[in-house]
Amino acid sequence: MTTAPVQFGQYAPARRTLLHVSDTHLLAGNPPLGGRFDTAANLARTLEAAEATGIRPDAIVFTGDLTDLGEADAYAALRDAVEPVAERLGAPVVWVAGNHDERTAMRRVLFGLEPTDDPVTGVWDLDGLRLIALDSSVPGWHHGDLDAGQREWLRRELETPAPLGTILALHHPPLPSHVPLFDILELRDQGRLAEIIAGSDVRAILAGHLHYSTSGTFAGVPVSVAAATCYTMNLARPAVDVNGMDAGQAFHLVHVYDDTITHAVVPVVDAPTSDVFSAAWVERMSRLTPEQRLEEFSRKRH
Secondary structure, three states: OOOOOOOOOOOOOEEEEEEEEEOOOEEEOOOOEOOOEEEEHHHHHHHHHHHHOOOOOOOOEEEEEEEEEOOOOHHHHHHHHHHHHHHHHHOEEEOOOOOOOOOHHHHHHOOOOOOOOOOOOOEEOOEEEEEEEEOOOOOOOOOOOOOOOOOOOOOOOOOOOOOEEEEOOOOOOOOOOOHHHHHHHHHHHHHHHHHHOOOEEEEEEOOOOOOOOEEEEEOEEEEEEOOOOEEOOOOOOOOOOOOOHHHHHHHEEEEEOOOEEEEEEEEEEEEEEEEEEEEEEHHHHHHOHHHHHHHHOOOOOO
């Protein structure tokens, strides 16, 4: 469980916290991805940064493209990198399949299951918050889809509401992208998914695939896309010329409150920061009354 922070404002501390990571794209033996990107090192930096926050999440969610070629050794390397961190944080790991993943190797190495082409799905009860992993991968293709069996399974799962609601996790986001190439590889038949979600207790959708952080709504539900850990798309270029860069890597902190869910983008960067708002400052503020805190921190002094 997440340690409750000091409450200074009108919101009670978050009920649950998730660590959302996406698109690690590991390769067996760790050759440079595309001849340029050290995916293992970038993942290690991301995990180190996530652990350094001091937050103990209720789950760590990886929204797909765990490996680049679906190699068994790449899944083993991913497992060996992530599981010690998850154990220290006391959090379960939720593996979601992406278009670069291979269901057979993923099921065998990460789950110890029969290596079949069945969708990789699952349900986690995080003390009242239901997390459902969907498999939008299509064997042999890079676009996304949810087959009829998976849609019916999801419909049945959502028939009974969860105490804190439901979060869906899948690889292909049900959102438009202003980058033309992603339209080709989008989640298809999104209307069928919208019909299932409508009127349910789904409160948020987590996704990846785009290699940049973005957000929107789908069927009235907020959608949050985490940037990749391997490389990200340089959106400072014209949309028709967007390409990958070894910068902008990030993960998301998902905080679940009674009436809202927030998605904080946490960049993985090496940059100096000030120490104005230190732990000592927070501790001192916690000893003041609400009126004293307003006087101390809200009143303008110039």
